[in-house]
Amino acid sequence: MRTIFLIVPVLTSLISSCSAQVQRMPALMPVPAHMEARTGELLIDPSFSVAITGHKDARLQRAVELFLDHLRRQTGITAVDLRITDSSKAALTISCENASKDIPELGEDESYKLDVSSSGAKLNASTTLGVMRGLQTFLQLVHTGPSGFVVPAVSIDDKPRFAWRGLLVDVGRHYIPIEVLKRNLDGMAAVKLNVFHWHISDYQGFRIESKKFPKLQEMGSDGLFYTQDEVRDFIAYARDRGIRIVPEFDMPGHSTSWFVGYPELASGPGPYQIERTWGVLNPAMDPTKEYTYKFLDGFIGEMAKLFPDRFFHIGGDEVNGKEWDANPKIQEFKRAHGMKDNADLQAYFNKRVEQIVSKHGKTMVGWDEILHPDLPKSAVIQSWRGQESLAQAAKQGLRGLLSSGYYLDLMWPTSRHYAVDPMSDAAANLSPEEQKAVLGGEACMWGEYVVGENIDSRIWPRAAAIAERLWSPQEVRDVNSMYQRMEEISQKLDWLGLTHNSGYVPMLRRIVGNVDPSALKALVDVVEPVKEYNREDLASTPPTSTMPLNRLIDAARPESLPARHFSELVDALVAGNLKPGMEPQLRAVLEKWRENHTDLQPFFEQSFLIKEVDSLSQNLSALGAAGLAALEYLDRGEPAPAAWVSQQLSAIDQIKKPQAQVLLVVAPSVQKLIEASAGQTAALPAK
Secondary structure, X not given: OOXXXXXXXXXXXXXHHHOOOOOOOOOOOOOOOEEEEEEEEEEEOOOOEEEEEEOOOHHHHHXXXXXXXXXXXXXXXXXXXXXXXXXXXXXXXXXXXXXXXXXXXXXXXXXXXXXXXXXXXXXXXXXXXXXHHHHHHHHHHOEEEOOEEEEEEEEEEEOOOXXXXXXXXXXXXXXXXXXXXXXXXXXXXXXXXXEEEEEEEEOOEEOEOOOOOOHHHHHHOOOOOEOHHHHHHHHHHHHOOOOEEEEEEEEXXXXXHHHHHOHHHEOXXXXXXXXXXXXXXXXXXXXXXXXHHHHHHHHHHHHHHHOOOXXXXXXXXXXXXXXXXXXXXXXXXXXXXXXXXXXXXXXXXXXXXXXXXXXXXXXXXXXXXXXXXXXXXXXXEEEOOOHHHHHHHHHOOOEEEEOOOOEHHXXXXXXXXXXXXXXXXHXXXXXXXXXXOEEEEEEEEOOOOOOOOOHHHHHOOHHHHHHHHHHOOOOOOOHHHHHHHHHHHHHHHHHHOOOOOOOHXXXXXXXXXXXXXXXXXXXXXXXXXXXXXXXXXXXXXXXXXXXXXXOHHHHOOOOOHXXXXXXXXXXXXXXXXXXXXXXXXHHHXXXXXXXXXXXXXXXXXXXXXXXXXXXXXXXXXXXXXXHHHHHHHHHHOOOOOHHHHHHHXXXXXXXOOOEOOEEEOOHHHHHHHHHHHHHXXXXXXXX
């Protein structure tokens, strides 16, 4: 019996053999603005060295040292060999014209030119930032060749499409250790993302040390917070990778964790405690108290000194107004100030907060609920509700960012994120001048169901495709090419310490009881977590922040690439494009699925974590059997009996439904096989 570890390579080789592919180009992600492949390749061996000409400073030196460290890890060439030199014979010569800003700024020049030949490589950039981006491209070009590690000869002239290319990580709902965040900064740098949006506070936790208001972290964090020294170190780490850090402290809603230590900020009577459940909850700051603004002035002033970036995010989303409506003093304030609804009250709050943010030298960013005619034009709108609000902001003269369509926690397939563009839909109709107000976008990793163990697998590799959408020319849209390149980039991200691949099997081993997880892996490889917010809807008990994230749904990948490969293979068969020799390998995959429940069955009595997938495992075996039967009918060239087809399709309708909060995503492909066996829309190649 073949092990499941063979299945993914088999499927991958099948697809590359049976599908028409675009011309082979270097697997770069993002795709450069201009690239020309040339003949030859540059050898990377122990004599490889880098020379720096033109402008030199400590930051550029560190960037090159980081590059060499990553190159050592990728190639395994020992630390004493690769080096920086003054020699004119260096394998890579870097020419930098100017230093980047001491404090990274929006819109700095990130362009670069990279020319590689068999005799050497030259990287030219106007700024240190541009050098950083070019070095990441060089690292992506490195691959194993017959003669050793090589970089293909190529000429690249590259620059980003959007200046703001971000990743939001929510640490308010679940604390994420700083070392996990750092390795994700390395991943961001590898795909040229340049803004880390740090969502630091929410109902469930206040995650940063305040020396002015220490009860924020002492009472609002369960002891899980970042010290100011850790924050400074983290900002420096990001700066060395060309990444800005933008903090977000959500207000006036999503703010219960503030009130545990400082209930006088709240609109309701309290008492307050850290929230353990998810959703839009009632607590909100009191916008009518002068104390609120005095407190925020002190807090924002403290954080403005800690975070050097020009932009400061105040949240502003999902205020349900229930505490405001229940507070007679707040209602009287609204009447006295001629406010017709809570939107006017929040606009008043936002305006006051914007004045505080501006006083401390920052530019306010908020979610699209803050959009209001009275909002100062300096503010930036981050849209989670779509391009309509992005366009509306631009028409009002405000800058904006798109996050709608880039929510990684929704477990969408990469192709769906990839299809979303900041300049599509309503934004596509903006005038050229209004289009300049669209700064870019951010992928968002909200934290309800992530901890340090599994967050990498929720961000990567899908965030790389969003990075490409924000960097590469708009016409770069080939989905098949994207998936091919993303799979290669995913493997290279392993060298940065990201655990989206390496953490998978240990999580499965825990579920089966620290034994060989091959049979469980065969199942989990072809399931995905339910989409959108259906996890809450399908939960037997309300999920909380204290719930362990150790189930099969927490180990399953957001998108099953083995299932995608299987689907492409079935499509080729149905279209009559399957090449000779491929059908036996397809059959082997289905046979493995058919027998897998028998292989997995001994574990059901050994581990409480695996019991919930018993019926799911049986369904995979049923799919394997049904797929094999369909292949037999196709092989014999006779239509499958109508009664059998009807029975199988009815069973698949049930199998498609969520079980254990996951989806068996190969079911639609097996359905195609059954339908083909009934209608004779495909024929297998002759044996």
